[in-house]
Amino acid sequence: DVVMTQSPLSLPVTLGQPASISCRSSQSLVYSNGNTYLHWFQQRPGQSPRRLIYEVSNRDSGVPDRFSGSGSGTDFTLKISRVEAEDVGVYYCMAAAHGIPSFGGGTKVEIK
């Protein structure tokens, strides 16, 4: 099964400044059909997880455009162009298509 490694573990950010989260997989996430099934989830304090981005870069309806996803192969990134107070929480990447799906360990975004 694929192992997902996120960094950093904790990310203190000043309001209005950008933030970037890295997610690396132990093997290429390109599936046999050419698609890459790497998704990003946000979990605000005390809430259930919420999907932000699916298949690397497709932003969900209602997700602000300050969130963007990119990457390929084994290296992926979630970027927040200008962090707002409501962005505080833990962010998880998740890989599917090779064996059992697996989540990264999470990155906690907090305001400095």
Added chain:
Amino acid sequence: EVQLVESGGGLVQPGGSLRLSCAASGFTFSNSWMTWVRQAPGKGLEWVANIRPDGGEKSYVDSVKGRFTISRDNAKSSLFLQMNSLRAEDTAVYYCARDPHYSALDYWGQGTLVTVSS
């Protein structure tokens, strides 16, 4: 509006059993893959199991194989997780989620807490 409502959590002794339920509404349940994800207190997310729309294909994370069984009742739009031989390390909030395509879990329930302790 899509809704997923979990129930059935609680306190159980090590070695005991519990059956979780997830009531779904607002979408065609019988056409949807469904998944259970858990989160131990203060920890990250862990994918637990999923099931095909017709119930004919199921997958499990290694740590629960042989102890947990995922099932569904499409007539009642309900998902279940039968948990046997429970261990302290199974203590977690259990979420059900809809899987529209390759684990891109687009809707999640509020979760139900399972505590395994003597």
